[in-house]
Amino acid sequence: AQKVTQAQTEISVVEKEDVTLDCVYETRDTTYYLFWYKQPPSGELVFLIRRNSFDEQNEISGRYSWNFQKSTSSFNFTITASQVVDSAVYFCALRPTGYTDKLIFGTGTRLQVFP
Amino acid sequence: GAVVSQHPSRVICKSGTSVKIECRSLDFQATTMFWYRQFPKQSLMLMATSNEGSKATYEQGVEKDKFLINHASLTLSTLTVTSAHPEDSSFYICSARGAGGLYEQFFGPGTRLTVL
Numbered sequence: 001a002q003k004v005t006q007a008q009t010e011i012s013v014v015e016k017e018d019v020t021l022d023c024v025y026e027t028r029d030t031t032y033y034l035f036w037y038k039q040p041p042s043g044e045l046v047f048l049i050r051r052n053s054f055d056e057q058n059e060i061s062g063r064y065s066w067n068f069q070k071s072t073s074s075f076n077f078t079i080t081a082s083q084v085v086d087s088a089v090y091f092c093a094l095r096p097t098g099y100t101d102k103l104i105f106g107t108g109t110r111l112q113v114f115p
Numbered sequence: 116g117a118v119v120s121q122h123p124s125r126v127i128c129k130s131g132t133s134v135k136i137e138c139r140s141l142d143f144q145a146t147t148m149f150w151y152r153q154f155p156k157q158s159l160m161l162m163a164t165s166n167e168g169s170k171a172t173y174e175q176g177v178e179k180d181k182f183l184i185n186h187a188s189l190t191l192s193t194l195t196v197t198s199a200h201p202e203d204s205s206f207y208i209c210s211a212r213g214a215g216g217l218y219e220q221f222f223g224p225g226t227r228l229t230v231l
Contacts, residue, residue, distance in 0.1 A: 045222035
């Protein structure tokens with residue numbers, strides 16, 4: 001089965017706190033891609049990162065960082081020093097290679113950052 | 116980056132009418148376009164995949180006669196919700212992928228459909 005689980009439905013933090021959004025995936029494919037998207041209240045999905053299954057290096061982009069662990073099938077996303085503008089719903093997604101384009105989304109985590 | 120637009124952004128219609136939603140890739144040629152549906156506070160569910168010039172491939176459980184998809188050009192795909200009913204009220208999002216891309220789908224801003 002191909003599946004993405006985001007167990008945290010809602011997280012609330014105060015500005016400047018660090019927050020980690022969890023993502024666990026299931027796939028039998030040995031080659032696959034993982035994604036994170038941000039969906040602000042306006043509704044538009046914003047691409048954040050793509051990672052292929054052969055690249056387990058962690059990535060940092062400004063206040064964002066991602067931790068990919070194949071051993072636990074997890075691809076967690078950390079926001080450091082959160083800001084109010086980070087408030088959004090964040091989706092983790094899987095693209096197995098058996099499906100040339102299909103993205104399988106998790107249920108999303110709603111992050112609220114309070115001032 | 117690649118830009119995808121959707122029109123209209125919001126539409127309200129009466130039950131029984133048909134609604135057409137357009138998805139355009141503005142600065143690239145989209146060989147493949149995708150249509151998703153998102154209910155309030157839920158995830159995106161893929162409805163169908165369309166390749167330019169060919170029939171769309173629908174996901175299981177999606178009625179192809181109700182959700183008509185046309186991908187007549189490399190920059191335009193349309194989704195027509197025929198004989199819409201209140202249960203069709205949802206947020207519809209399209210995405211597009213160009214040829215030879217790195218499997219990134221670029222998403223449109225979405226269309227909120229409300230059927231009265």
